[in-house]
Amino acid sequence: MDVDPAVLEPIADRAWPARERSALGGWRLNAAEGWSMRTNACWPLGEPDREIETAIDAAEAWFQARGLPPRFKLTDGATMPEDLPQRLSRRGYADGKKTLVMIGPALGRSDPEVTLSAAPDPSFEAVFKASAGGNVDDARERLETLARIPSPARFARLVVGGQPAALGACAVEGEWAGVFGMRTTSEHRRKGLARRVLGALLAEAALLGARRAYLQVEASNGPAIALYERDGFAAGYAYRYWVR
Known part of the structure; x- marks a missing residue:
């Protein structure tokens, strides 16, 4: 289904607000207690306000200062450095579970x-x-x-x-x-x-x-996906969390 992550992801971020929030230019930093990944991750939704490696260093330091493991939420179709996955991989990060953002009518x-x-x-x-x-x-x-x-x-x-x-x-x-x-x-x-x-x-x-609705569901959760599809929802795009 046609949806622009550059439009929807900032809305989704504001809708599920972390206890503590900061930013590095277009990178959003969210922190809470460490359980919900969305509220405990860096969301690269644009270019950072500094050189990329320096931005990664700053993001890692921000989470470590709060006793949290650094985590990056990389979204398909989002505006971010094209080689960010490769840079994270060289630091020992790997992508984890895939989550679908499903879109449907309200x-x-x-x-x-x-x-x-x-x-x-x-x-x-x-x-x-x-x-x-x-x-x-x-x-x-x-x-x-x-x-x-x-x-x-x-x-x-x-x-x-x-x-x-x-x-x-x-x-x-x-x-x-x-x-x-x-x-x-x-x-x-x-x-x-x-x-x-x-x-x-x-x-x-x-x-x-x-007029439109969105929700997040793990790509492996077939029963939930089937439930939402019966109500007119379809996969719009996906994201994955990168962790060490």
């Missing part, structure tokens, strides 16, 4: 059983933590990031049998809606709940002015 359907709010409430946080696989630090960092999503943001919670069962969130900027934090409790998976949450979020995003 079209959905409201659902009377999906509760929408402008901020995550305690029940939203409880479901998020319960679906984190026991990693409370990872869940806490992501919840803190969700709480920093700039307005307008919406948080969706689907209740089944009186108990929250699935949730998700979206950030809206201009015509774009970003979908984040999709979670379903283990006992309610494969029941179509995530699709209902997504539909409610997209319907709300459309009311807020969005």
